[in-house]
Amino acid sequence: MWALRAAIVSVAAVFLAVIVFLLFAWRSEIPRDASAAEADFAPELIAKGAQLAALGNCIACHTVPGKPAFSGGLAVPTPFGTIHSTNITPDRETGIGGWSEAAFERAMREGVNRQGKHLYPAFPYDHFTHVTAEDNRALYAFLMTRAAVKAEAPKNDLPFALQFRPILAAWKLLSLESGEFEPDTGQSEAWNRGRYLTEGLGHCGACHTPRNAFGAEDRDRHFGGGEAEGWQAYAINGNSKAPIPWNEESIAFYLRNGWHEFHGVSRGPMAEVTGNLSRIPDSDVVAISTYVASIMGDPTPERAERAKGLIEQFEGDRLEQAADSQSSLISASGGHPGEAIYLAACASCHEGRRRQPFGGLNFALSTAVNAPNPQNIVNVVLFGLPPADGEASAVMPAFQHLLNDQQMADLLAYMRERFSEEAPWSGLAELTADTRSGEYKVTIRPSDGIERAPHNVGAEEEL
Ligand code: HEC
Ligand code: HEC
Ligand code: HEC
Structure with a gap:
């Protein structure tokens, strides 16, 4: 009797924990913005976005050599399996053509796409999270004015458990320090600007910092190789x-x-x-x-x-x-x-x-x-x-x-x-x-x- 009761209580507890986790992991869809890809952007804003995209190396990961720029599909190898970059041209069906600026900014800040799905940190949003709203606007203007290309990314090759994206919410809880930097007043303006660019869009640490068992950068060995x-x-x-x-x-x-x-x-x-x-x-x-x-x-x-x-x-x-x-x-x-x-x-x-x-x-x-x-x-x-x-x-x-x-x-x-x-x-x-x-x-x-x-x-x- 006691055993049965204990079993029921534990099943209920597990069930409750799963519900709480799913609620915690849940992100809303941001509705399509029908006019996003037609918006008018100032040429200066687009030019600034082009420079920022160069710093962020967006094109290297989002282009298969020989295929149209930013159309995605590149296999990014990770210790856990292969993740494919997605199409970030303004194509409405297969790219980010229907994304509002808010949806784009959420992807950069939180690693969540327009549809509300958590993204894998193979997309270095653990760095891009530090990018200011102003710089995100310029990046958005740049990407939305590229040629739209229809291209679907191939399926990822990941172990079963990791295909379940809500699990990434737990990863973020452990490993993501989001938001903009507070300037360090003990350091020069150039140093603070440098930290913003290096740790943010430049994401140097994504390659130069060793990773821990969860695939997150080991902060104690920052830039350690x-x-x-x-x-x-x-x-x-x-x-x-x-x-x-x-x-x-x-x-x-x-x-x-x-x-x-x-x-x-x-x-x-x-x-x-x-x-x-x-x-x-x-x-x-x-x-x-x-x-x-x-x-x-x-x-x-x-x-x-x-x-x-x-x-x-x-x-x-x-x-x-x-x-x-x-x-x-x-x-x-x-x-x-x-x-x-x-x-x-x-x-x-x-x-x-x-x-x-x-x-x-x-x-x-x-x-x-x-x-x-x-x-x-x-x-x-x-x-x-x-x-x-x-x-x-x-x-x-x-x-x-x-x-x-x-x-x-x-x-x-x-x-x-x-x-x-x-x-x-x-x-x-x-x-x-x-x-x-x-x-x-x-x-x-x-x-x-x-x-x-x-x-x-x-x-x-x-x-
Ligand atoms: C190190 C490789 C890498 C770099 C550099 C990179 N990305 Fe990505 N990005 C990815 C991968 C891989 C995905 C797919 C992640 C997934 O499916 O969960 C992705 C997804 C995205 C998405 C979500 C698209 C969608 O439809 O869900 C956006 C937006 C994006 N990247 C924008 C950018 C921008 C802007 C830059 C440059 C500032 C950039 N990325 C640089 C690898 C990269
Ligand atoms: C996509 C991965 C990647 C990113 C991002 C990256 N690096 Fe590197 N970096 C490498 C690799 C790989 C090497 C070794 C290249 C070689 O053998 O020449 C390297 C070499 C270097 C070296 C030469 C070190 C030496 O002793 O020869 C410096 C300095 C450097 N990177 C600085 C940076 C800075 C600063 C950033 C950010 C703006 C950055 N890297 C971003 C992959 C990367
Ligand atoms: C025809 C000329 C040529 C020959 C032969 C040659 N190399 Fe190189 N190597 C270069 C050039 C040019 C570079 C690029 C410049 C640089 O960074 O050193 C380079 C770069 C390298 C690098 C990267 C530099 C570094 O120290 O990180 C290594 C390692 C290297 N070579 C090893 C070798 C070895 C070992 C051999 C013999 C088996 C060899 N190379 C033969 C021309 C040559």
């Missing part, structure tokens, strides 16, 4: 492994131009980011750099001292002398199995006299050889850096058909030993084999930067 599209997004905080520490000037130069003398060109998903950032105002790039440099902090005296030596070696015309002295260094070092491969396949470009962004970076300057794992080197070496369509770009041949897994492992071990003081990497042949087989769904994009480099016209000639 994450992943994107099969690439490592290096640490850009105090743990940065760049041999010459980044500072305000070098970050601004890199974000604006897509390359830096001491760091090389931007590659993989970062190429898309710097390509887009070249379109935002200078003052905003400077603000982002002010903020990011403050997160990185000053290097330890030891690191600064080591960097000074490298700068003396590689700055400007000194690269030539460095190239000479290195060749002799190589002939002196003895018999690592990866050495012969390095000398035959890599040294001519990576220790040559061509300066950035045209030549290969000297690995003494490379973050990649100092990173916790060699994923980015494996990606670049296997798949190369393909030329950009119709523009000059830094090009590197692909070695996937020339080097087998063991040769790759030897090469990587040699590079780690010669160019870095970090502990050796392990599992190199396996990592290469898995990357080769497509296990990590590495996206290959042309590198960025050459089109904005000095003397671009002569990109093909020896400098």
